[in-house]
Amino acid sequence: MRREGSPWQGLGTVLLKELADHFDSPRMLLLALLMVLAAAVPFYSAVDQLRTTTSEDPFLLLKLFNPGGQTLSVVAILGFVIPVMAIGLGFDAVNGEHNRRTLSRILAQPIYRDALLAGKFLAGIIILAVNLMCLWLLVAGFGVFFLGVPPSGDEFARALVFYFIAVAYAGAWLGMAMLFSVLFRSPATAALLALGVWLFMTLLWPMISPFIAALVSPPDVRYTLLGILDPQTAAWQQGLSRISPYLLFEEATRTILTPTTPSLGPVLDQIRALRGEVVGAALPLRESLAIAWPGAVSLIAGAIVLFVATYVVFQRQEVRA
Amino acid sequence: MSEPVITARGLTKRYGEAVVVDALDFDILKGETFGLLGPNGAGKTTTILMMLGLTEVSAGTVVVAGRDPVRQPLEVKRRVGYLPDLVGFYDHMTAAENLTYTARLMGLGRDVREARIADALARVRLTDVAHKRVATFSRGMRQRLGLAELIVKRAEIAILDEPTSGLDPQSTHEFLDMIGELKREGVTILITSHLLDQVQRLCDRVALFRGGKILVMGTVPELARRVLGAGFVVDVEAAAVPGKELAARLGAIPGVLNVQQTSEATYRLTADHDVRAEAARAVVAADGALTRLSVDNPSLDAIYTRFFERRTGTEGEIRDAA
Structure with a gap:
């Protein structure tokens, strides 16, 4: 049975209203502050470290985001903070309307539910994108200011790709937060569960997945004796780790931001090391992109799948309070 | 009062096994004020949501303003104003901002919007607080703001779900007067309530509703003759x-x-x-x-009490009513 009229009717109105709400809300200010403060510490340590090696390093801008080594990077912090921000923006998107008893009044206007949901999602994405862009400009701007070396075109392009991957990552978490806001009538439940998933994916899964990989495909004794990973176990390990958006994000951004040591995953790295390849020669942007592409697309796909799930559940939900 | 603007035939809503609205047949005529009266949980709100296309119809049909709410919900919702039970607004926005948002969702242009909102707020006597945040509003003021929304919409049909529940007597009186004004303008009004004496003076016809069924329908004197x-x-x-x-x-x-x-x-x-x-x-x-x-x-009240007493089997001395 076809319904008449455009599903996008009222989308712009909802979008503008949600944007205005976000910009006005203290919550959004708090989340933006959290992000900037969290990024400030690794940024300063990166600047400190880079000052001593400025002349030798061809990728200064990228090093600001991800200095490599054991130091905590801006990227790692973002991998942690972006989900918190996205959950903070999305956890009460729909159940909040229910609880304020505004939902049935709004849906009694000549719009479809599609417009309400899409408007809220787009507003969240735009807010996250604006915040990330601010942070990105801050890092790049202060980086040039402190180090005094302008970035090359290639560096700039890589940093920009990093930005888009970060937005896709934010979209995936926003999609999850909104799904929970439709599934659970209480915003507190939705927020707690979303944060639970976030903790599991970012902290627990990286620790658990190697164990599961070893269980599913026990490493061959010969590899163990040589002290290296069984390629098959490693493949499982990588596949499992990619379930977590955090690890996907980490992998994709690492590839883009560190052109000199492109990680192809443990399997390929090992093979290359065995073949005596020089690991450390800079890859051209095109090839870095090719490596990062599946990860980035997975994040975008994740965002879309979660949004579709939210949409389906919301369409079937009763509007009565 | 001529042709029907809302027609339900065998309108049914089931949730799994439970039948919430059971094969309703009714017509509401143009310009009429119709009261749908029944206890809480009788299926009144579900019936309304089906009329607006906000919940699926399990069986039967309903036609609102000549349109099918299942296929043409936008057309229906453009003509019908709905004031939900315990209506909510965005607390951090002012009364005027709340109305502006819904007026934009209605697709009204800026000029029309501003004029209509000012007019509507004046009619529900909220002009003084138009730029105050809704968070500070009392229950009665929110209810009036909800009515202002219907006025902004120029709704042909106004559906008011329990509009006076939770209001003090003074607010109730004022609110019913405002509904009366709408009625004089020729708006078709559907009111649900369980507070019978309040809607009695407004309604041209009432239907007693329980367990998803309309038990009796007619004008108040008619019902009195039949029930009492x-x-x-x-x-x-x-x-x-x-x-x-x-x-x-x-x-x-x-x-x-x-x-x-x-x-x-x-x-x-x-x-x-x-x-x-x-x-x-x-x-x-x-x-x-x-x-x-x-x-x-x-x-x-007497009709209602008597009627449901009789239904539940405690048949008493019918003539001894009121």
């Missing part, structure tokens, strides 16, 4: 002169169906019309001293 057996109850207080059978004389008045002596000098007559004049004459003719004479209009 008679519409009017006249109380007579007169010191009777011994030897003159006052009760018998009262009972002989045409139209009186029952006479009950409630105490030594008081009688309660149940009649199908107002028989006060005849009762007075009867008392005088019996040399009685008439001290009090009063009539109760048929009360929806």
